[in-house]
Amino acid sequence: MAVEARVVLLSARIGAGHDGAAAELARRLRARGLRVDRHDFLDLLPGRLGQWLCDAYHRELEIAPGSWDWLLAALGTAPLAWLAGRLAALAGPKLRALLDPAPALVVSTYPLASQALGDLRRRGLLPAPVAVYLTDPSVHRLVVASRADLHIAPNRHAAAATRHLGAPRAITAQPVVAPSFRPAGAGERDRAREKFGFGPGERLALVVSGSWGVGEVEAITADVSATGVARPVVVCGRNEALRHRLIAAGVPHVLGWVDDMPELMRACDVAVQNAGGLTTLEALASGLPVITYRCLPGHGRTNARVLDRIGLVPAVTDPAALADALLTTRAAGLPPGDDPATVLARLAGAPAVEVTAA
Incomplete structure (x- = not known):
């Protein structure tokens, strides 16, 4: 044997x-x-x-x-x-x-x-x-x-x-x-939206900041909301204090730790990330357009520069350009x-x- x-x-x-x-x-x-x-x-x-x-x-x-x-x-x-x-x-x-x-x-x-x-x-x-x-x-x-x-x-x-x-x-x-991160098939998007309680006609921007929910998450959420072109869906990971603050501020779609991130990604229209790590790759594999905004210092900034340079994820540095990026960024897919x-x-x-x- x-x-x-x-x-x-x-x-x-x-x-x-x-x-x-x-x-x-x-x-x-x-x-x-x-x-x-x-x-x-x-x-x-x-x-x-x-x-x-x-x-x-x-x-x-x-x-x-x-x-x-x-x-x-x-x-x-x-x-x-x-x-x-x-x-x-x-x-x-x-x-x-x-x-x-x-x-x-x-x-x-x-x-x-x-x-x-x-x-x-x-x-x-x-x-x-x-x-x-x-x-x-x-x-x-x-x-x-x-x-x-x-x-x-x-x-x-x-x-x-x-x-x-x-x-x-x-x-x-x-x-x-993981293979569960893939583009939505027929009817999957609607079922995912129903599962998470999202409206069928909303344009949703998935705001992610790693498992710890660190960075300028509240500012990112406010800036996305202020554009008027997408409603933020914020994943706070294990940061319960952040989740409670966002709920208290009236943000309608706030989540803590998400066990079914693949389905959540299939429910959304665009992702806004700040670190360029695994979640970014999962979004790309899901066919979800991704932009970098208000990235973390250190590795977040170096990752953002590389992802922008190789054409996978555009880096948005000006709040005035955020609305256009949320509307026009296209899914790049994994290299x-x-x-x-x-x-x-x-x-x-x-x-x-x-x-x-x-």
Whole structure:
């Protein structure tokens, strides 16, 4: 009886993008006959350090989001990038334990996990091949692990930037999005609107700001309403305080955590996002036009520039231009490319397997 090749997949619960990409990669790899073990990198750090990092990042985006601009820039310098690498290396003992016996492949969707894996490779302690899956359209020094065998980027711009920062091999593959995110079929749009209590003739702008509901969400909502061309549908994620404030302000369509985001996207006409992460890719896969507006500092701004430059998601910087963007932006769809799970399965030495989309 053949033994399943084991893949270890490292992610982190910072936001939902890293975990979302890891979950879909795991699903696709299992469909190809591989055994996949998923781990949260933050749990591999000593004590409560991982949770402290998660909480500190969350608080920074809530209280002083502008500081993320200069902190991200500082982390792009060699001294602070080295320091971040030393922090990541603290996960080494627990990481080595879960990688024994050596798997067929290790995949990271989170920058600090990539740095920790690179450190193990540098010290000769990790014989398995290592792949890094990039979850953002823009690239930062910390996402690149020079000792990794492969970096998978969601667009050519990101792949080129990754190689420039020292990756020995970087390729472009299609972003991973769950198959439930797809354009609406006949009658699905009307049924979705009825489910969420939306009027049949309303033009709806889906306002999304990640699982934490951070950024200038209230200002975005007010600006969309002020255009008069679309009614905002605001998803607050786990930010209950934001949800209560918007309801108190009289915003008619305010949601907290949404379990059926694919159906919600099929109910709407356009999406307004501020970070350029996984939700943006899910909207594009759903055939939903997307614009960036009042983006988050740091990665939100760098992602917005890249998405605008490659023609996927226009960045709107002037409130006066918002109405026109809400009316005229067209759905771009996901960029073409190979399925990254196929590339990863090949790197793990697994035989080629035909897999359906569902």
